[in-house]
Amino acid sequence: MTAQVRLRHGPANGAAEATTTTALRVLTGADEAALGVGEDVGREPWVTRVLATSVWELGGVRPSPVDLRALSVGDRNALLLMLVAVTYGARAEWVIECPSCGEQLDAEVDLEELVGSAAPVQGECTGAGFRLPTCGDLEAVSGMADADEARRTLLDRCVTSWRALDDESLTAVESAMAEADPLADIDVLLVCATCGTTVSAALDPRAELAARLATPGQLMEDVHALALVYGWTEPEVLALPRQRRTGYLNLIADGGP
Incomplete structure (x- = not known):
């Protein structure tokens, strides 16, 4: 079983110009067995293994690991979420505790709808002095324990002369990057029925897939x-x-x- 997934950007390495259509293959038990072992499960290098297993076509050809690492973070997340949907079902559910009153909130997301809402229109991979972070960029910083160091390294790789920008200009660049790749960071917003607090919960596509793999x-x-x-x-x-x-x-x- 395969699913067609429309990406927002496609690879940023020029390997397949304007390539946004992919064919994604459902995971088998053998795939789960192979992907469920190793110290890197759930980490960035593991994502490349997952995509190399499941992305059957990218622009009509089988993508190389180089092509997969050149995908934007949002495109990567779209593929991971659709892989969860076609292999295990499109509904993702959690229980989140309200930080204000402790009420247990039920969160539910249709992953196919989430991907479809962000993917249909192809965007630009570059902007005024920046390019979007890719899977390869995340791999490069995945071993860094210091979040500030990781952020600086990503900026070094993706934003031209960012150290010369003032705080306001840098914030504007980061906002433009986030707007261009809306699935790069996914937050689900809930309103607590008991106290009315708006609660934000991060949706991590890597964790969603890793948690569903059969042991x-x-x-x-x-x-x-x-x-x-x-x-x-x-x-x-x-x-x-x-x-x-x-x-x-x-x-x-x-x-x-």
């Missing part, structure tokens, strides 16, 4: 149950995506096949 134990249970009933081999079971495996397991639980 090795879960995959082993799926293989065991489906092999016993259907006689399938482990590779045959792991070739199925999560929703197909779940469908067959539900049939078994209901007394089938």
Whole structure:
């Protein structure tokens, strides 16, 4: 199963001019097994592994890791959110505590709608003296524990002569970058029904995907149950995506096949 995803920008490395259409492949159990191991799970280098696994086409050709690292952060997030949607379902739900009164707030987002609201119009990857941060830029700063150091490094890579700008001008440049790539930072706004406080919650596409990957134990249970009933081999079971495996397991639980 594949899904077409329209990106806002496409790669910034000139490899595919004005390339904004991608084909995204649903993750199988084998993909989950491969992506769920390693010290980098949920980190920036892991994102490149995820995209290399799931982005089947970019502008009609299979993208290289260089092409994927040249995607803007917002385009990267669009792909990760759509991958969650097609593999596990489009609805994302959390429970958030109101910082003012402690009330538990239910947050729900349709990931396909979120991506669609930001993606249809192609924007510019550059502006007055800046370019948008890319996946490669985030990889470059991913090991930095100091947030200020990471910010300065990103500015060095993306904004021309930013150190000569005053605070107001630099804020304007960063605002323009955020406006050009609206999915780079995603905040969900909720209003507490008890006290009326507006609560902002960050939506992290990496965390959303990493949290949904089947664990090795879960995959082993799926293989065991489906092999016993259907006689399938482990590779045959792991070739199925999560929703197909779940469908067959539900049939078994209901007394089938």
